Amino acid sequence: SQELEQSPQSLIVQEGKNLTINCTSSKTLYGLYWYKQKYGEGLIFLMMLQKGGEEKSHEKITAKLDEKKQQSSLHITASQPSHAGIYLCGAVGGNTPLVFGKGTRLSVIA
Amino acid sequence: ETGVTQTPRHLVMGMTNKKSLKCEQHLGHNAMYWYKQSAKKPLELMFVYSLEERVENNSVPSRFSPECPNSSHLFLHLHTLQPEDSALYLCASSQAWGGGRTGELFFGEGSRLTVL
Numbered sequence: 001s002q003e004l005e006q007s008p009q010s011l012i013v014q015e016g017k018n019l020t021i022n023c024t025s026s027k028t029l030y031g032l033y034w035y036k037q038k039y040g041e042g043l044i045f046l047m048m049l050q051k052g053g054e055e056k057s058h059e060k061i062t063a064k065l066d067e068k069k070q071q072s073s074l075h076i077t078a079s080q081p082s083h084a085g086i087y088l089c090g091a092v093g094g095n096t097p098l099v100f101g102k103g104t105r106l107s108v109i110a
Numbered sequence: 111e112t113g114v115t116q117t118p119r120h121l122v123m124g125m126t127n128k129k130s131l132k133c134e135q136h137l138g139h140n141a142m143y144w145y146k147q148s149a150k151k152p153l154e155l156m157f158v159y160s161l162e163e164r165v166e167n168n169s170v171p172s173r174f175s176p177e178c179p180n181s182s183h184l185f186l187h188l189h190t191l192q193p194e195d196s197a198l199y200l201c202a203s204s205q206a207w208g209g210g211r212t213g214e215l216f217f218g219e220g221s222r223l224t225v226l
Contacts, residue, residue, distance in 0.1 A: 004152070033214065042112065042200060042217035088153070090215075098215055100153040 002027045004089055004101035012107045018077050021104045023089030025070040032072045033090040033098065034063050043088065046074075076106075084108045113137040116201050116218035123191065124226050131186040131221045133201030141207035142184040143215065144176060147198040159184060160207035191225045198222050 003026040013019050023032065031050050035043040047056045052067025060077045076083055086105050090098040114135045123129050135142065144156040158166035159178040173195075175187040184201055202215040 035217075040198060040220065040222060042114070042116075042219040043202075043215075044112070045214050045216070048214060090153075099155070102150065102152045 002091060002099050004091055004099060006087075006089060006101035006104050008104060009102065010105040010107075012109060013079050015080060015108050015110050016078055018075065019079055019106070020076075021074045021087050021106075023072045023074070023091075023101055025091050027070070029065065029067060029070055029072070029091055031092045032063075032065050033092075034072070034074050035088045035090060035100075037086040037088060037103070039086070046087075079106075079108045081108050081110070112216045112218065114201060114203055114216050114218040116199075116221050118221060119219060120222045120224075122224045122226065123188070125191060125193070127191075128187070128189040130188065131199055131201075131223075133184040133186075133218055135182055135184075135201075135203040135216070137203060137205075137216060139203040139205050139216070140181055141204045142178060142181070143202040143204075144184065144186050145200040145202065147200055147220070153200070156186075158207060165207060188223075191223075193225050196223055196225045 005024045007022050033048050034046040036046055037043045047063050049065035055064045062075045065072045084107055086103040088100050088103045090100045092098050117132045141160045143158050146154045146156055155168050156170045157176045162178050173190050177185040198220045200220045201218040204215050205213050
């Protein structure tokens with residue numbers, strides 16, 4: 001079965017700093033999703049990547065997909081307290097449903 | 111507001127109780143899911159329903175019993191649970207299921223379950 005490894009597991013950054021979260025898959029990626037979760041709440045969809053080399057941005061968050069490396073990265077520029085939360089990557093392969101990584105817990109301090 | 115509503119948001123039950131979690135989606139989607147989220151573990155898929163038919167059942171103990179009466183509603187019936195079943199239970203829906211057509215999942219806020 002497909003497994004997703006996220007790194008780092010947790011991250012504390014100062015407000016205004018940039019950061020990157022990585023997601024590596026054990027199998028070929030057919031689609032990679034990024035979600036954000038506030039503690040104890042549901043997941044909010046951020047973006048989906050489907051093609052190798054694809055890059056998408058939403059406000060200060062950019063995600064890239066490296067198909068050959070079976071890896072995706074999520075980059076936040078000039079972090080703000082509103083960026084704090086748990087970031088999860090999810091992948092789908094063929095007929096299998098979304099499987100998720102364990103998540104990266106991000107804290108942004110003033 | 112994602113269009114997926116879960117009730118109750120919090121539930122405390124004893125091991126001999128019978129309770130149910132409810133999920134409703136207002137998005138016109140054809141697939142619905144139950145996920146379990148425990149501390150320090152990835153989200154675990156429990157059940158998938160597509161067009162009201164169960165298509166996935168990931169070796170979930172029989173003390174969890176799903177029900178999908180129509181494409182907008184999904185229930186998770188709980189009975190004789192164990193303390194290790196305490197977790198956040200998330201419901202999700204998507205436009206379709208399988209064949210690479212699953213697409214984005216829309217999640218509810220979750221039901222926090224505590225089993226005493």
